[in-house]
Amino acid sequence: MTSTPLLRWGILGTGAIARQFADALATCKRGRLVAVASRQPADGLADCFGGVTVHAGYAALLSDPDIDAVYVATPHPGHAEWAIRACEAGKHVLCEKPLAMNVPEAMVVADAAERAGVVAMEAFMYRGHPQTRRLIDLIAAGAIGEVTLIQAAYGYHTDVAAGKRHFDPQLGGGAILDVGCYCVSMCRLIAGVAAGKLFAEPVELQAQGHLGPTGVDERATALLRFPGGLLAHMAVSITTVQDNSLRIYGTAGRIEVRSPWFCSGKTGGIGTIVLTSRSGAVETIEVETTDWLYALEADLFADAAATGAVPWPAPGPADTIGTMRVLDDWRRAIGLDYPCERPGRRETAAGRPLRRPVDAPMPYDDGLGLGKPASRIVTGGMALKSFPLAAAVYDAFFEAGGTMFDTAYVYGQGEVDRLLGQWLRSRGVREEVVLIAKGAHTPHCRPDAIRPQLMESLDRLGTDHVELYFMHRDDPSVPVGEFVDVLDALVREGRIGRFGGSNWTIARMEEAKAYASRNGRQGFDLLSNNFSLAEMVAPMWEGCIASSDDVSVEWLTRTQTPLFAWSSQARGFFTDRAGRDRHDDPVMVNCWYSETNFARRDRVHDLAARLGVTPAQVALAWLLVQPHPVFPIVGPATLGELRDSLGALRVRLTPDQAAWLKSGESR
Incomplete structure (x- = not known):
C-alpha cells in the first residue's frame, strides 16, 4: 500500500492568519509548506515561516511548479482575484473567508475552479473540527427534538486606527464580512441538518446595523426565517465584545456551544457541547483532539484535492454561494456596499483588463454587415x-x-x-x-x-x-x-x-x-x-x-x-423546470405544455444523454443549424446558466439529428 504524497502548500499573504496557518501546517498529516509570497518581502520573512521559499509577488508563487495548493490569506478584496488566478494556474485553492466580496465574485471563483479542474474551498476552519461533526450528529439524531430557534454571536473589540483593515471600506472592512460569515454559515448548516439536508436557505431576512464614521458596519444584527418557521438570530461586531457562542433551541431541549468558531482551541484541546433537556437535566459532552485547528482544515482540504470534491460538512461551492447571498442581503438591508463593487473598475474579478481569446469558440455571422464580429449567441x-x-x-x-x-x-x-x-x-x-x-x-x-x-x-x-x-x-x-x-x-x-x-x-x-x-x-x-x-x-x-x-x-x-x-x-x-408531472409554474404550463412539445423534449433528453451534454445545450444547438x-x-x-448556454457551442448537430429532434423522423 503506497502512501498519499503530501500536499505542497504555498501561502499568498504574510499576515497574522497566514502565520497561524503556516504554524498549523507543520503539525498536519497530509501537507507541508513549500513557499509564501509577499508583494514586498521584508528581510527575515523566510525565518518567520520556517525557512521556506519567499516569492516576491503573488504571481511568482502561482508559477512555482512545486506548489500543489494555495492558501489565499490576502485582505478581503483580494480573495476572489487571487483564488481565480490560482485556479487558472492549476492550483487547488483554500481561500480565507469570505471567499469573495459578493455572490457574483463567488460565482466567478467557482466557475474558474470548475473550468480548471481544481478544487476551491472557503476556509471555515470550524467545519473540519470533530466538535462540529458531533454537533451535527446530535441535531440529526433529534437530541433536542425539532429545532425551532438558533442564536449565533461573534463579536470582538478592536480600536479604530488609520489604515486598519477592519474599518477600511477599500479593504472590505466591517463586522458582517469579517465575522458575520461565520454566523450565517453555521445557521445555514444547522437549519439544513434539522431539515435532513446539507444546508438550508432562508426565505426571509430582517436586519439592522450601525455604520461607523468610516462607512463600514461596526455592529449588526439579522433575523433569518427558514422554511418551516425555524428562526435564526445573529449578532456580530468589531467594536463590541460578545460571548461568541452558539445556542440551538428545540422542542425537547437546547444545546449551547461555548466555542463554536475555534472549538477546542487553535492548538488542540477539549471542546464542550452542553445539552439541556426540557426538564432541566444537563449533559456536558466533551470533544477532545490533539490536532491543531487549522491542521484539521488542511488535512480535510487534502481529501478534497485528492478526490476533486469538497467533503461535507466543509462548504462546497453551492454552500459558499448560499452563505454569500445572505451576506449580500444583510449588507443591502443596512445600506452597505464597497468601492470595489461600484461601476468604474476597469478590471474583471480576476484583477485584469477584459480580454477575448483569439481562439474563443463563438461562431460569428458576417451577414449583418456591421463592420465588426456579430456573435451568433446574444446575451440579455x-x-x-x-x-x-x-x-x-x-x-x-x-x-x-x-x-x-x-x-x-x-x-x-x-x-x-x-x-x-x-x-x-x-x-x-x-x-x-x-x-x-x-x-x-x-x-x-x-x-x-x-x-x-x-x-x-x-x-x-x-x-x-x-x-x-x-x-x-x-x-x-x-x-x-x-x-x-x-x-x-x-x-x-x-x-x-x-x-x-x-x-x-x-x-x-x-x-x-x-x-x-x-x-x-x-x-x-x-x-x-x-x-x-x-x-x-x-x-x-x-x-x-x-x-x-x-x-x-x-x-x-x-x-x-x-x-x-x-x-x-x-x-x-x-x-x-418542466415535466409532464410538474404544474407548479402556470406560465410554463400555459405557454409550452403540449404533447408535441413533450415529445420533442423527450427526444432532446435522449440525445443529450447520448452526447454527454445538457438538454438545454441540445435545444440551443438546434437553433444554430x-x-x-x-x-x-x-x-x-447566473454565471452557471451562461456557461450552460455557451456549452451549446460544443454540440455539433447533424441535419438528420436536427430533423429528428423536431419531427421524430430523420431527413
Missing part, C-alpha cells in the same frame, strides 16, 4: 439586478467571444440599459460590441415615441448610437410607413444601424419592406420573435408573436431574414 440582461452580477456575466460572455448585447427601454424600468452602460464604460469595450436596443412598447407603440425613448436609452447606455434597433411591439392601426419614416431618419442621423420589428407579423414585415422600397427608405430587415424547438402554445405576454410554425420558417428560409430569437430555450422547458440565420437570445441569471 433582464435577470441581472446589480452591477457586480451584470459585470460577472457580461465579462464571461465577452471573454467567450460574445459581442451581441440585448436591452430594451422598458426592461427593469431602464435599469438594464443603465447596468449595461455602466459595464461598457467600466470595461472600455464599446467599439468591440454590438448593441441591440428596443423601444415603442405597448402602450407607447407610436411613431412619436420612438425617438425620445431611443435618446433616453442612448443616454443610459452612455453611447450615441446602437448597431441594431427593434420596435418592441407593433400597432397595426398605425400606417406602417409612419414607423419606417421615423426609423429611416434615425439611420440617416447615425443613431441606429439596421432595424426591424420584435413581435411583428410576417404580413406587416412585408408591408414595411414594400413601403421602404417604393419610397427610397431603409426597410425592416430584422425580426425578433419567439423561436424555439418548443413551439409557444399561448403568448407569454400580450402582443407576443412566435415564428416557429412552418409558414414562418418557410418565409424566414426564403428571405434569409435574420431572426433574433427570444425565449430561445423556451424559458427552461427542456430543463427540470437552421436553414435561416438565427441569433438566439439567452437571459442568464
Whole structure:
C-alpha cells in the first residue's frame, strides 16, 4: 500500500492568519509548506515561516511548479482575484473567508475552479473540527427534538486606527464580512441538518446595523426565517465584545456551544457541547483532539484535492454561494456596499483588463454587415439586478467571444440599459460590441415615441448610437410607413444601424419592406420573435408573436431574414423546470405544455444523454443549424446558466439529428 504524497502548500499573504496557518501546517498529516509570497518581502520573512521559499509577488508563487495548493490569506478584496488566478494556474485553492466580496465574485471563483479542474474551498476552519461533526450528529439524531430557534454571536473589540483593515471600506472592512460569515454559515448548516439536508436557505431576512464614521458596519444584527418557521438570530461586531457562542433551541431541549468558531482551541484541546433537556437535566459532552485547528482544515482540504470534491460538512461551492447571498442581503438591508463593487473598475474579478481569446469558440455571422464580429449567441440582461452580477456575466460572455448585447427601454424600468452602460464604460469595450436596443412598447407603440425613448436609452447606455434597433411591439392601426419614416431618419442621423420589428407579423414585415422600397427608405430587415424547438402554445405576454410554425420558417428560409430569437430555450422547458408531472409554474404550463412539445423534449433528453451534454445545450444547438440565420437570445441569471448556454457551442448537430429532434423522423 503506497502512501498519499503530501500536499505542497504555498501561502499568498504574510499576515497574522497566514502565520497561524503556516504554524498549523507543520503539525498536519497530509501537507507541508513549500513557499509564501509577499508583494514586498521584508528581510527575515523566510525565518518567520520556517525557512521556506519567499516569492516576491503573488504571481511568482502561482508559477512555482512545486506548489500543489494555495492558501489565499490576502485582505478581503483580494480573495476572489487571487483564488481565480490560482485556479487558472492549476492550483487547488483554500481561500480565507469570505471567499469573495459578493455572490457574483463567488460565482466567478467557482466557475474558474470548475473550468480548471481544481478544487476551491472557503476556509471555515470550524467545519473540519470533530466538535462540529458531533454537533451535527446530535441535531440529526433529534437530541433536542425539532429545532425551532438558533442564536449565533461573534463579536470582538478592536480600536479604530488609520489604515486598519477592519474599518477600511477599500479593504472590505466591517463586522458582517469579517465575522458575520461565520454566523450565517453555521445557521445555514444547522437549519439544513434539522431539515435532513446539507444546508438550508432562508426565505426571509430582517436586519439592522450601525455604520461607523468610516462607512463600514461596526455592529449588526439579522433575523433569518427558514422554511418551516425555524428562526435564526445573529449578532456580530468589531467594536463590541460578545460571548461568541452558539445556542440551538428545540422542542425537547437546547444545546449551547461555548466555542463554536475555534472549538477546542487553535492548538488542540477539549471542546464542550452542553445539552439541556426540557426538564432541566444537563449533559456536558466533551470533544477532545490533539490536532491543531487549522491542521484539521488542511488535512480535510487534502481529501478534497485528492478526490476533486469538497467533503461535507466543509462548504462546497453551492454552500459558499448560499452563505454569500445572505451576506449580500444583510449588507443591502443596512445600506452597505464597497468601492470595489461600484461601476468604474476597469478590471474583471480576476484583477485584469477584459480580454477575448483569439481562439474563443463563438461562431460569428458576417451577414449583418456591421463592420465588426456579430456573435451568433446574444446575451440579455433582464435577470441581472446589480452591477457586480451584470459585470460577472457580461465579462464571461465577452471573454467567450460574445459581442451581441440585448436591452430594451422598458426592461427593469431602464435599469438594464443603465447596468449595461455602466459595464461598457467600466470595461472600455464599446467599439468591440454590438448593441441591440428596443423601444415603442405597448402602450407607447407610436411613431412619436420612438425617438425620445431611443435618446433616453442612448443616454443610459452612455453611447450615441446602437448597431441594431427593434420596435418592441407593433400597432397595426398605425400606417406602417409612419414607423419606417421615423426609423429611416434615425439611420440617416447615425443613431441606429439596421432595424426591424420584435413581435411583428410576417404580413406587416412585408408591408414595411414594400413601403421602404417604393419610397427610397431603409426597410425592416430584422425580426425578433419567439423561436424555439418548443413551439409557444399561448403568448407569454400580450402582443407576443412566435415564428416557429412552418409558414414562418418557410418565409424566414426564403428571405434569409435574420431572426433574433427570444425565449430561445423556451424559458427552461427542456430543463427540470418542466415535466409532464410538474404544474407548479402556470406560465410554463400555459405557454409550452403540449404533447408535441413533450415529445420533442423527450427526444432532446435522449440525445443529450447520448452526447454527454445538457438538454438545454441540445435545444440551443438546434437553433444554430437552421436553414435561416438565427441569433438566439439567452437571459442568464447566473454565471452557471451562461456557461450552460455557451456549452451549446460544443454540440455539433447533424441535419438528420436536427430533423429528428423536431419531427421524430430523420431527413
